[in-house]
Amino acid sequence: MQPISHIYQTVYSELAERALDATFKSDFDLRGRFVIQEVKGRRYWYFDLPEDGTKKRTYVGPVDDEEITRRVENFKDLKADNRERRRLVSTLVREAYLPRAEALTGDIIKALAAAGFFRLRGVLIGTVAYQCYPPLIGVRLPNTAMVTSDADFAQFHSISVAVGDAMPPILETLRAVDETFREIPDRIDGRKTTRFANRAGYKVEFLTSNTGSDDYGGKPTAMPALGGASAQPLRFLDFLIHQPMRGVLLHGAGVPVLVPSPERYAIHKLIVSSRRRMDDDRPSKSRKDVAQATAIIVAMMEQRRGDDVADAFMEARDRWPAWREALLDGLSSIEDGARATVTAGLSRGIVNLGSDPEAYGLKRSANDDDKESELRR
Structure with missing residues (x-):
């Protein structure tokens, strides 16, 4: 396999830094302030924003996540440069031959990222995550294994419950990208939805780990943080999404994501x-x-x-x-x-x-x- 030049790996690192900075800047209003709250013995950052005489509290991330804490400390100095990030993405695609996300896939992941999915410790999995690995590993991977017609997302149920925050409705978020998206009612419990599809058959699915009895297999699990969506519990998923790592989807100006370690x-x-x-x-x-x-x-x-x-x-x-x-x-x-x-x-x-x-x-x-x-x- 062909290694990726250190020059382009440096470009990728710069893009990752700028993209996360830009996301962080857009997520939090300068009128608010960051506070630390302890949950079950672990410390987390939250963001308090005055709103109509009340205080809106938003989950940010663990205090021991150095990338998050550094951005909290430097919040007022963060500057987003959309045009420069687009140039970096273009350089990585055209000169380093790294895979660019298919347009609809990229728009969906960008929308879910803006809605807070990755901030709430959700993880991008499946073939779209595979597309993120070449710059993280340092070599070009075969393109034949990168074709997909769906996007899969996962979150631990314990995290979904503990963060005390939630995304806006998932269906509304997806319809802002493609108005033909619809819910696919679960076959076992039609009141819950783990999958969404558009008119062309592109599917978006939410998954969670099943570490308990097989009785839970196939039964959708309510996920408080996922904007009304439930998740399909699967065996082995806890191994996959344990300690995910940061990456950037090469789409638009770069979309910061969390992916499993390769x-x-x-x-x-x-x-x-x-x-x-x-x-x-x-x-x-x-x-x-x-x-x-x-x-x-x-x-x-x-x-x-x-x-x-x-x-x-x-x-x-x-x-x-x-x-x-x-x-x-x-x-x-x-x-x-x-x-x-x-x-x-x-x-x-x-x-x-x-x-x-x-x-x-x-x-x-x-x-x-x-x-x-x-x-x-």
Whole structure:
């Protein structure tokens, strides 16, 4: 895979900084003030704004998020430069050949970002998140795995309840982008909606993690922060969206988003690919899952970040037996040549982290034994 020049990685970093600054500036009126509130032993920033003789309080983010706290401290000095950010996006697309979001997808994510989705710790997942990874990893990823006709968003239910804040109605936000968007009532509970679609069939779906009983599977969960939308609870999603990272969607002047870490995204894709392969109407999605996972893992290994992938692999493998079976089934679905590269890299990473690859279902190599001998000296 072709590395991205450090020059363009620097351009991307500048865009990310400016885009978050601009979002922060537009979210908060200079008449208000930031305050700290403690919730369940953790400190959070909130923004108080006088409004019609009352005080409107808006959730901002954790105090221990250095990017948020720095912007709180420098709030009055923040300046947005829309034209310059558009120039940076254009440079990254035309000169660095990084993927630009499809127009409708970009407009939807921009609208949800402006409505507060990412501020409320929502996470962009799925193929649109995959499009954000090349500059974060430092290499160009295959474009064949970037095509999509939907956008998926996730949030922990605990966060949705705890923030004490909410987006405006999701349907209104989507209709401001395309007036043909409509709710798709849930099949089990028609009073709730987790998916929305426009006339052309483009879908927007909201998901949350299911770490409890299988009885919750398929039943939509009310999400207080999501503007009237519910979320579909899914297995394995808690692993995916734990500790997300900041990225920028290359659309317009750049849209700041939260995405899963690339190593978690890749391991999660291997896990869910086996589930989708057993589903008669989803074999193509299973193949795309494996293709995306393979591309990310190989790219990270080329960038000397194989230990990060191995760490995520070990965490998933150490969970329930169903996780182990699904993960190894996903690995077996990788094409032969690439599978050898992936498994060898995972094995090296596991050794580097002080564990035995055989304990994680992988073969040891002579290089692994040499590396372990060096570590013991």
